[in-house]
Amino acid sequence: MNLKDELRGYVKPVAESVLAILIGAFIGALVLWFSGYSPFEAYYWLIRGSLTSVDGIAETLAKSAPLILTAITFAIGARTGLFNIGAEGTVYFGAMAAIIVTQYLQNPIAGLLAGLLIGALWALPAAVLKVYRGVHEVISTIMFNWIAFFIVSWLAVSVYYNPKDPNSTLPIPPSARLPLLVKNTSLSWAFIIAILAAVIIFIVMWHTKLGYELRTSGQNPRAAEYGGINPRRSAIWSFVIGGMTAGLAGAGIVMGTPPSYAITQGLANVYGYGFDGIGVALVGRNHPLGIIFSGILFGALSAGATAMQQHAHVPLEMIKVIEGIIIIAVAVPGLIDLFARLFRRGGA
Amino acid sequence: MNESMIISLLLGSLAAMVPIALTSIGAVISERAGVVNIGYEGILMFSAFFGAMFAELAGNGWVGLLGGALVGLLFGALHGFLTVYLKGDHVIPGIGLNLLGYGAVAFGIRAYWGTAGQHQVPNNAQISPLWMDAFGNALSPMVPITIAIAVIAWWVLFKTPFGLRIRAVGENPEAADALGINVELYRFTAVLIASALAGVAGAYLSVDWLGTVTKQIAAGRGFIALANMVFSGWNPLIALGGAFLFGFFDNLAIYIQNNPWLAGTIPWQFIATLPYVVTLIVVAGIIGRARPPKWDGRPYKRE
Numbered sequence: 167m168n169l170k171d172e173l174r175g176y177v178k179p180v181a182e183s184v185l186a187i188l189i190g191a192f193i194g195a196l197v198l199w200f201s202g203y204s205p206f207e208a209y210y211w212l213i214r215g216s217l218t219s220v221d222g223i224a225e226t227l228a229k230s231a232p233l234i235l236t237a238i239t240f241a242i243g244a245r246t247g248l249f250n251i252g253a254e255g256t257v258y259f260g261a262m263a264a265i266i267v268t269q270y271l272q273n274p275i276a277g278l279l280a281g282l283l284i285g286a287l288w289a290l291p292a293a294v295l296k297v298y299r300g301v302h303e304v305i306s307t308i309m310f311n312w313i314a315f316f317i318v319s320w321l322a323v324s325v326y327y328n329p330k331d332p333n334s335t336l337p338i339p340p341s342a343r344l345p346l347l348v349k350n351t352s353l354s355w356a357f358i359i360a361i362l363a364a365v366i367i368f369i370v371m372w373h374t375k376l377g378y379e380l381r382t383s384g385q386n387p388r389a390a391e392y393g394g395i396n397p398r399r400s401a402i403w404s405f406v407i408g409g410m411t412a413g414l415a416g417a418g419i420v421m422g423t424p425p426s427y428a429i430t431q432g433l434a435n436v437y438g439y440g441f442d443g444i445g446v447a448l449v450g451r452n453h454p455l456g457i458i459f460s461g462i463l464f465g466a467l468s469a470g471a472t473a474m475q476q477h478a479h480v481p482l483e484m485i486k487v488i489e490g491i492i493i494i495a496v497a498v499p500g501l502i503d504l505f506a507r508l509f510r511r512g513g514a
Numbered sequence: 515m516n517e518s519m520i521i522s523l524l525l526g527s528l529a530a531m532v533p534i535a536l537t538s539i540g541a542v543i544s545e546r547a548g549v550v551n552i553g554y555e556g557i558l559m560f561s562a563f564f565g566a567m568f569a570e571l572a573g574n575g576w577v578g579l580l581g582g583a584l585v586g587l588l589f590g591a592l593h594g595f596l597t598v599y600l601k602g603d604h605v606i607p608g609i610g611l612n613l614l615g616y617g618a619v620a621f622g623i624r625a626y627w628g629t630a631g632q633h634q635v636p637n638n639a640q641i642s643p644l645w646m647d648a649f650g651n652a653l654s655p656m657v658p659i660t661i662a663i664a665v666i667a668w669w670v671l672f673k674t675p676f677g678l679r680i681r682a683v684g685e686n687p688e689a690a691d692a693l694g695i696n697v698e699l700y701r702f703t704a705v706l707i708a709s710a711l712a713g714v715a716g717a718y719l720s721v722d723w724l725g726t727v728t729k730q731i732a733a734g735r736g737f738i739a740l741a742n743m744v745f746s747g748w749n750p751l752i753a754l755g756g757a758f759l760f761g762f763f764d765n766l767a768i769y770i771q772n773n774p775w776l777a778g779t780i781p782w783q784f785i786a787t788l789p790y791v792v793t794l795i796v797v798a799g800i801i802g803r804a805r806p807p808k809w810d811g812r813p814y815k816r817e
Contacts, residue, residue, distance in 0.1 A: 201626075301798050308734070310790075320784070444613075445609075481621045481624040483621040489614075489617065490556075493606065494611065495610075497603055499600050
């Protein structure tokens with residue numbers, strides 16, 4: 167395949183994602199209008215809060231870091247023919263593991279490794295159930311998400327609680343925190359780590375034998391098997407690598423987000439990244455480089471939501487509505503062709 | 515454990531059974547026809563919100579349940595259009611629906627009632643219980659209705675020509691098509707029935723059982739219903755039994771949380787994981803015996 171063909175292969179998916187985003191924004195505007203808010207005011211503050219100042223951009227990038235990582239979890243699953251939606255629970259465990267380990271080893275590398283390791287371990291039961299018992303991963307990973315929620319809640323409330331602050335766990339000790347990239351913002355090394363992880367996953371998936379085996383298993387499991395690829399091995403690797411990135415996401419949140427550097431009550435500050443990551447992956451077309459862009463977009467929505475709530479008085483959950491519509495639009499098969507046909511008919 | 519505790523646990527389990535049973539029965543019908551939908555969590559959220567809104571406007575809980583069914587139908591039509599007619603992926607729209615439901619309810623509570631995260635449904639908009647004792651233990655009319663729906667669904671699915679066709683389009687759409695069965699119409703109808711049942715389940719949460727709308731009102735029940743569907747081997751009657759089991763564990767956790775002696779011995783969070791752990795064990799154990807319909811989740815395109 168020459169470069170021109172390769173580029174052409176990228177144009178359509180990118181165009182479809184952009185169209186899905188526009189549809190999300192448009193229907194979102196209608197919902198706002200029907201609910202009695204000004205869509206213009208809401209979107210003005212959404213953009214102003216996320217993209218027009220150094221602080222806003224820093225906040226956008228900071229929010230995007232865990233999203234990029236959890237999106238990779240889903241994307242690797244999708245590329246290998248699996249719907250792994252277990253990133254959510256893995257994030258809780260990654261965050262908790264980083265807190266626990268850094269209490270003893272006060273070093274950022276130890277915290278990150280703890281997140282990676284617990285992510286890989288927590289992914290194994292779902293992988294084993296899938297490969298050896300045929301349990302569908304949508305069911306098992308959702309069940310494991312809830313189990314993780316309750317176990318980590320218990321650890322947070324009853325074991326590693328902060329005696330000085332009943333609303334959070336023990337914080338990451340200062341020497342194990344990830345350095346900030348921009349002073350007085352939340353943008354830390356966690357962002358750099360997320361980008362590096364995306365690039366590494368890109369290299370692994372498209373330029374190594376393991377990646378080739380994983381992708382072939384996803385595209386055509388039977389052909390993969392004839393070609394000497396063990397689909398069970400591929401499925402287990404897919405879960406384990408996905409678990410590692412989600413675990414890293416959790417560790418990055420607590421190690422790189424001031425001021426608390428801890429898990430807050432009800433797991434509030436680590437909740438939702440796994441589910442949002444699915445949307446990021448779908449808009450990024452399950453490609454690590456696409457995910458970097460869609461991760462930053464979703465990060466901007468999340469960062470701008472606060473300003474939108476403060477100044478336009480629109481509840482920040484509006485963002486989730488827009489994200490949901492974007493995903494449903496992404497799911498419309500041949501969206502761009504459908505639109506082109508409508509447009510042509512309308513124009514003629 | 516004395517008699518009144520047993521009654522309270524039993525009634526509590528029945529109340530918790532209803533939403534999971536209704537959603538699972540719907541999911542069984544939809545998947546028997548070959549359409550996977552993992553968006554029930556989102557449908558539960560939407561119908562809990564709109565069900566309460568309709569019930570309050572009408573001053574009648576039953577209107578709320580009907581409104582919930584209509585909202586369910588609407589999303590079923592969307593899912594059916596994307597999957598059955600446009601031959602799209604079955605899982606992705608469900609993911610979108612769940613995210614949309616989560617956001618829309620939290621947004622709606624603030625936008626419509628002006629409160630953050632929670633809204634109490636007034637008594638006149640709730641369903642009155644069939645029976646109630648002095649301790650506040652109640653039996654909702656939705657319990658016998660749900661049992662009846664399970665029996666009817668089983669009967670229709672396995673004893674009527676309509677049910678045979680539903681199963682045929684999920685098992686072997688090519689053969690069904692050759693026999694002149696409109697595959698797309700039967701699939702679409704099954705999706706509509708399923709999402710209407712989930713809609714009733716969602717409205718039941720807000721206008722009957724819980725009497726409130728909260729921003730996380732579905733609390734994973736849409737997904738538990740899917741697990742329960744697998745557990746049931748795609749059979750509405752077994753799904754009813756499975757839903758009762760979930761209801762029981764759900765209540766046991768609340769019971770332990772409220773019992774000072776037990777709460778000091780076992781962390782309640784461990785009990786709360788039980789329904790999910792049991793699901794995994796059961797699903798892992800029965801797989802191999804139960805298998806999904808052959809064309810479950812696969813779009814059918816006429817050659």
